[in-house]
Amino acid sequence: MSAADPHYVAKTFMDHLPILQVVIPLISAPLIIFIGNRKLAWIIAMIASAAAFVIACLMLAQVKDGSFISYHIGGWAPPLGIEYRIDALSAFVLMLISGIATIVLPYAYTSVKSEIPKRLHTLFYALFLLCLTGLLGMVATGDAFNVFVFLEISSLSTYVLVAMGAGKDTRALTAAYDYLIMGTIGATFFVIGLGLLYMTTGTLNIADLADRIANQGANRTVQAAFTFIVVGMGLKAAMYPLHHWLPNAYTYAPSAVTTFLGATATKAAIYVLLRFMFSVFSPGFHFEDWTLYLIFIPFSLLAMFAASFVAVFQTNLKRMLAFSSIAQIGYMLLGIAMLNATGLSASIVHLVNHGMTKAALFMGVGAMVLYSGSAFFDNLNGLGRKMPFTGAAMVAAGLSLIGVPGTAGFISKWVLVQAAFENGWWIIAIAIMLSSLLAVIYVWRMFEVLYLTAPAEDCTATDPPLPMLIPMLILAFACIWFGFDTELTLGSARVAAEGLLAGSAGMAH
Amino acid sequence: MHHHLILRVVTKMLVGAIILFAFYVQFHGDFSPGGGFQAGVIMAVAFILYGIVFGLNKAEQVFPSWLVHKLVALGVLIYAGTGVASMLLGYNYLDYGAFNPQHPSHGQHWGILAVELGVGVTVTGVMVAIYYAFANRPPPMKDEDW
Numbered sequence: 177m178s179a180a181d182p183h184y185v186a187k188t189f190m191d192h193l194p195i196l197q198v199v200i201p202l203i204s205a206p207l208i209i210f211i212g213n214r215k216l217a218w219i220i221a222m223i224a225s226a227a228a229f230v231i232a233c234l235m236l237a238q239v240k241d242g243s244f245i246s247y248h249i250g251g252w253a254p255p256l257g258i259e260y261r262i263d264a265l266s267a268f269v270l271m272l273i274s275g276i277a278t279i280v281l282p283y284a285y286t287s288v289k290s291e292i293p294k295r296l297h298t299l300f301y302a303l304f305l306l307c308l309t310g311l312l313g314m315v316a317t318g319d320a321f322n323v324f325v326f327l328e329i330s331s332l333s334t335y336v337l338v339a340m341g342a343g344k345d346t347r348a349l350t351a352a353y354d355y356l357i358m359g360t361i362g363a364t365f366f367v368i369g370l371g372l373l374y375m376t377t378g379t380l381n382i383a384d385l386a387d388r389i390a391n392q393g394a395n396r397t398v399q400a401a402f403t404f405i406v407v408g409m410g411l412k413a414a415m416y417p418l419h420h421w422l423p424n425a426y427t428y429a430p431s432a433v434t435t436f437l438g439a440t441a442t443k444a445a446i447y448v449l450l451r452f453m454f455s456v457f458s459p460g461f462h463f464e465d466w467t468l469y470l471i472f473i474p475f476s477l478l479a480m481f482a483a484s485f486v487a488v489f490q491t492n493l494k495r496m497l498a499f500s501s502i503a504q505i506g507y508m509l510l511g512i513a514m515l516n517a518t519g520l521s522a523s524i525v526h527l528v529n530h531g532m533t534k535a536a537l538f539m540g541v542g543a544m545v546l547y548s549g550s551a552f553f554d555n556l557n558g559l560g561r562k563m564p565f566t567g568a569a570m571v572a573a574g575l576s577l578i579g580v581p582g583t584a585g586f587i588s589k590w591v592l593v594q595a596a597f598e599n600g601w602w603i604i605a606i607a608i609m610l611s612s613l614l615a616v617i618y619v620w621r622m623f624e625v626l627y628l629t630a631p632a633e634d635c636t637a638t639d640p641p642l643p644m645l646i647p648m649l650i651l652a653f654a655c656i657w658f659g660f661d662t663e664l665t666l667g668s669a670r671v672a673a674e675g676l677l678a679g680s681a682g683m684a685h
Numbered sequence: 686m687h688h689h690l691i692l693r694v695v696t697k698m699l700v701g702a703i704i705l706f707a708f709y710v711q712f713h714g715d716f717s718p719g720g721g722f723q724a725g726v727i728m729a730v731a732f733i734l735y736g737i738v739f740g741l742n743k744a745e746q747v748f749p750s751w752l753v754h755k756l757v758a759l760g761v762l763i764y765a766g767t768g769v770a771s772m773l774l775g776y777n778y779l780d781y782g783a784f785n786p787q788h789p790s791h792g793q794h795w796g797i798l799a800v801e802l803g804v805g806v807t808v809t810g811v812m813v814a815i816y817y818a819f820a821n822r823p824p825p826m827k828d829e830d831w
Contacts, residue, residue: 187772187775187776187777192772192777192778195768195772195777195778199765199768199769199778202761202765203761203762203765203766203769205761206757206758206759206760206761206762206765207758207762208758209754209755209757209758210755210758210759210762212751212754212755247777247778248777249777249778249779250777250778250779250780250781251776251777251780251782302758
């Protein structure tokens with residue numbers, strides 16, 4: 177609505193939800209620096225991410241029927257102005273990201289105290305919120321260039337957050353530097369792709385881009401743009417051959433950061449990939465179908481087997497979980513490549529299920545590192561027996577990682593196998609099950625270290641303080657709960673998948 | 686500190702002019718080339734020049750690093766706060782029409798000024814912070830060893 181409109185009706189709080197989702201953490205981050213008080217920093221961060229979570233839930237309730245919310249920043253109507261557009265998919269991913277942030281913060285309070293030097297605490301919470309802002313913004317916005325801006329906000333703060341692990345292990349610095357270089361290359365590729373799209377269509381609004389690409393068909397520029405965007409986002413999402421930055425970054429970052437990133441950062445990149453593959457370009461184009469069949473399927477199968485295989489031989493638990501994350505991203509990309517509604521909903525539901533599972537596991541490792549000082553298997557001997565609740569949470573999450581029936585992980589793998597059968601790809605269905613067996617091996621190694629070895633004689637480890645323990649137990653419980661009640665997760669994922677497959681037809685103004 | 690006499694005298698004369706020029710670029714941004722980013726860089730140049738000629742300690746006496754960090758945050762708050770203000774007035778985020786509903790173009794004017802001020806403050810802070818961060822590193826060799 178233009179500002180000059182005489183019949184102007186003032187907006188209510190509910191109308192502003194899409195922008196508040198991003199602006200609340202965005203304002204809280206500089207506020208923390210401006211106030212500069214260590215205790216207040218945590219409180220502000222907590223309030224901001226809890227508010228973001230509530231907003232995401234409110235919006236998901238509004239768009240669950242397949243509709244969408246559009247918000248015009250500055251009152252400028254799209255496609256000229258910047259639009260925030262929330263549909264079932266984005267609301268679902270927003271809920272995951274803000275939910276994980278809210279649950280990680282109480283955990284971070286204790287964990288950060290022991291892992292990060294005191295003078296950096298306020299900066300830590302400010303960066304955490306900036307990272308959250310970036311991830312939420314990438315998902316909420318309906319403007320392609322805005323995606324890039326938020327991608328950079330989240331990436332730059334992530335590099336610093338990873339480097340904050342240097343207090344414990346200076347290798348965090350090289351890990352952060354690696355990530356910086358790879359992440360920057362990814363972002364550059366992405367923005368080159370956007371530049372090509374802008375050149376050929378003259379617009380940056382995602383819905384408008386879709387219309388114009390559909391009108392002009394697949395010319396060289398559009399194909400080049402597609403390639404650049406897929407490679408750029410593939411780098412950020414740690415798609416198999418582009419995953420090199422991930423293991424070190426996850427291993428040496430502070431526990432709270434690993435938990436947050438492991439559950440959200442790659443997921444937001446996969447969201448952007450989905451958005452571009454289905455809402456901007458559409459699967460009818462031959463180049464996209466070939467990319468999915470000839471590149472995504474082989475590489476995701478490779479990821480499922482090779483990364484799991486590497487995970488089996490790790491000697492550091494955090495590193496093992498990092499490799500397992502790469503394998504799990506393989507499942508998500510495989511679901512996308514199936515190009516049917518079931519496969520897409522498997523990918524989308526796996527975003528959330530895997531997010532919860534990995535967050536619970538990384539939290540467990542973080543709690544053990546609090547006592548053992550490192551995540552090497554040798555230092556974790558028998559800790560599951562000394563820390564019964566932490567151990568139990570890790571067992572529940574471990575089972576979900578394998579995909580044992582009755583856990584969240586089972587639901588996503590089950591739907592994925594169903595999707596493979598729908599296409600008649602029974603070899604791939606078997607491959608999914610075989611690769612789960614590799615997960616059994618590495619999760620078993622974790623159980624063996626935690627329970628079947630004798631703890632050190634003088635081991636004084638006990639369960640961590642409640643602020644760390646409760647988030648972990650909530651997540652472990654969620655891993656089981658969402659294995660039985662799939663109404664929220666799988667239900668929303670199906671609506672989201674159908675919305676995506678409807679393509680640009682569902683996005684018209 | 687008695688060498689570089691000419692540099693020191695000229696710097697003292699220039700610093701004021703540079704700051705004045707920064708304000709000019711800042712507040713004429715909507716009429717002529719310029720705006721918050723350019724003004725912020727020019728403003729920072731004044732402090733960086735002072736730091737280069739008179740030494741980092743003197744510069745930090747004038748513009749302590751805690752203040753620099755607060756300014757970085759303050760600028761973002763001004764920018765985002767402008768958006769929130771328009772929101773509280775019942776308009777969309779960053780819809781400057783909110784500041785003068787009868788003449789939206791005047792409202793745009795005020796909105797742009799406020800937002801550009803935020804940009805200027807943050808850019809000044811960031812530029813000086815980067816200079817301090819690099820200049821504060823222990824030198825690989827002493828000045829006398831050259």
